[in-house]
Amino acid sequence: MxxxxxxxxxxxxxxxxxxxxxxxxxxxxxxxxxxxxxxxxxxxxxxxxxxxxxxxxxxxxxxxxxxxxxxxxxxxxxxxxxxxxxxxxxxxxxxxxxxxxxxxxxxxxxxxxxxxxxxxxxxxxxxxxxxxxxxxxxxxxxxxxxxxxxxxxxxxxxxxxxxxxxxxxxxxxxxxxxxxxxxxxxxxxxxxxxxxxxxxxxxxxxxxxxxxxxxxxxxxxxxxxxxxxxxxxxxxxxxxxxxxxxxxxxxxxxxxxxxxxxxxxxxxxxxxxxxxxxxxxxxxxxxxxxxxxxxxxxxxxxxxxxxxxxxxxxxxxxxxxxxxxxxxxxxxxxxxxxxAAESAGVGLSGARRALRVAGELPALESPYVVEVDAPSGMAVGDVHWGLSSWFPDTVRVAPDAALAERIIAAAQGRDLVVVVRDAHRYPEARALVERLLGAFPDAVVVEMGLPIWRPSCGAHVSTYGAAHVNGLSAAELLGGAAAPAAHPA
Structure with a gap:
């Protein structure tokens, strides 16, 4: 019809x-x-x-x-x-x-x-x-x-x-x-x-x-x-x-x-x-x-x-x-x-101002970065996040406490940095982080979601988001390698 x-x-x-x-x-x-x-x-x-x-x-x-x-x-x-x-x-x-x-x-x-x-x-x-x-x-x-x-x-x-x-x-x-x-x-x-x-x-x-x-x-x-x-x-x-x-x-x-x-x-x-x-x-x-x-x-x-x-x-x-x-x-x-035009640097400036640090940040001479994976959800989709763009020695792992011993062995003699995203929502991620902190109590934990769960660690860094500029601001703080602050699209 x-x-x-x-x-x-x-x-x-x-x-x-x-x-x-x-x-x-x-x-x-x-x-x-x-x-x-x-x-x-x-x-x-x-x-x-x-x-x-x-x-x-x-x-x-x-x-x-x-x-x-x-x-x-x-x-x-x-x-x-x-x-x-x-x-x-x-x-x-x-x-x-x-x-x-x-x-x-x-x-x-x-x-x-x-x-x-x-x-x-x-x-x-x-x-x-x-x-x-x-x-x-x-x-x-x-x-x-x-x-x-x-x-x-x-x-x-x-x-x-x-x-x-x-x-x-x-x-x-x-x-x-x-x-x-x-x-x-x-x-x-x-x-x-x-x-x-x-x-x-x-x-x-x-x-x-x-x-x-x-x-x-x-x-x-x-x-x-x-x-x-x-x-x-x-x-x-x-x-x-x-x-x-x-x-x-x-x-x-x-x-x-x-x-x-x-x-x-x-x-x-x-x-x-x-x-x-x-x-x-x-x-x-x-x-x-x-x-x-x-x-x-x-x-x-x-x-x-x-x-x-x-x-x-x-x-x-x-x-x-x-x-x-x-x-x-x-x-x-x-x-x-x-x-209309973009204002150069306004995004990175805001991300830097949002950073919050609890504890004393150590000098990271030989950082070993472990990113604990987290689902992104339907609204977010598959968007790159984390610190790997600035720290070449970075591994992404599943939130599984059974992996702790392998990570601990690989990180011996290094400065451990653990990156999480909304860890408060994922008990498996928290369990893995707690195991790692048992071996590295002075490790740095970077939370790229909401900082609701704050474990006992050397220093806790909150970015309040996982955007590129949030990662860059955290990397600057931790002494990561220089990288472009912006992308063309």
């Missing part, structure tokens, strides 16, 4: 789609010409700066100011720095410094790089208040565990990005920081009453909205304290009554990736997309692997839902209109992006 072309174009206007390769396939270019609002790029679309710039220019020519977006938070979540790590510290490091002007300058500089590459929208910043130590999806992506700190830095990050002409997107509404599960895999549930949620989770979103955030991205989480059942992305009470009504947000509501199990695992992406738009989402971020045939199925589901009366046509028109207004802002902000 053929789709009504008017309804199909309105449905297209709600879509932010991914694609497969370094080159824009025909279905993407035709879809943009047929009204798809924009694209979300991932590391599989990105190679050299020249390739990224050429790709984004081709996408921009396919329609009148399409949204060209990505998840570029800086820190651990980076798409343009997937191979080497980011040249910008992440939110945890910026929160540790607690200088909102540094945060604003950092995000303005990052926005300048994105603008030079041809992007116009960044699905950042995360303004989640990370109060769950075992949170598997936020962690260093949060500015911290204090709502007021997160609020002032979230507002600064929004301002910085949009000063560079890049649409900012405060996420993950109404707050993913109190969860102990990952919404990529399941539907997390936050158990807190309405008073706590308003004071803690919602405060940073109020600040981001007051700072002029043009978009807000939803979370696939359940909060019974806000009167919802099921994911917030599908809850009209949360998106309309709370975000629109109480918080007064008038911009674009963007869904988190619709292919995540927390929202579509039981009902499928097309049906979840219909419910999300009906609930108040204006722009559907479809995820990484939802390609041509599935996009067509989502479009058809939206059109059919209007025909069946399950989705008011006016709701589809409203969403399309908001997305057009966002694209109009981007068009008007073109001079900002043209003038």
């Amino acid at each position: 053929s789709l009504d072309p008017t309804l199909a174009r309105l449905a297209n206007a709600t879509l932010l789609v991914p694609f497969e390769s370094h080159h824009a396939p025909r279905w993407i270019l035709e879809g943009l010409a047929d009204g798809i609002s924009g694209v979300c790029l991932f590391h599989n679309n990105l190679d050299t700066p020249e390739q990224i710039t050429a790709l984004n220019a081709e996408l921009a020519r396919a329609a009148d100011t399409p949204l060209i977006s990505l998840d570029e938070e800086g820190g651990d979540v980076t798409r343009i720095g997937q191979e080497h790590g980011s040249d910008y510290p992440g939110n945890a490091a910026l929160g540790a410094v607690d200088d909102p002007e540094l945060t604003r300058a950092t995000l303005r500089s990052l926005g300048g790089r994105l603008a030079q590459l041809g992007f116009n929208m960044d699905l950042a910043p995360s303004v989640d208040v990370n109060v769950a130590d075992d949170n598997p999806v936020i962690g260093t992506r949060s500015f911290g565990s204090d709502a007021a700190l997160v609020a002032r830095h979230g507002a600064a990050a929004v301002a910085g990005l949009q000063e560079a002409g890049i649409v900012a997107c405060a996420k993950h509404f109404p707050g993913h920081g109190a969860t102990s599960q990952d919404s990529h895999h399941t539907l997390p549930r936050v158990e807190a009453d309405a008073e706590v949620l308003h004071r803690r989770e919602l405060a940073p979103f109020r600040a981001a909205i007051d700072a002029g955030a043009l978009s807000v991205l939803t979370a696939h989480i359940e909060m019974s304290g806000l009167g919802m059942t099921g994911p917030a992305t599908l809850a009209p009470k949360v998106l309309n009554d709370l975000l629109r009504g109480e918080l007064g947000f008038e911009g674009v509501i963007v869904s988190d990736a619709m292919d995540m199990h927390g929202v579509s695992g039981r009902i499928g992406v097309p049906e979840a997309s219909v419910l999300a738009v009906a609930a108040g989402c204006d722009l559907l971020c479809l995820g990484r692997f939802v390609y041509a045939d599935q996009v067509a199925a989502i479009r058809a589901a939206l059109v059919e839902a209007v025909r069946d009366g399950r989705l008011p046509g006016e709701r589809l028109e409203e969403a399309a209109d908001r997305n057009l207004r966002l694209r109009s802002w981007i068009r008007d902000a073109a001079p900002r992006r043209t003038a």
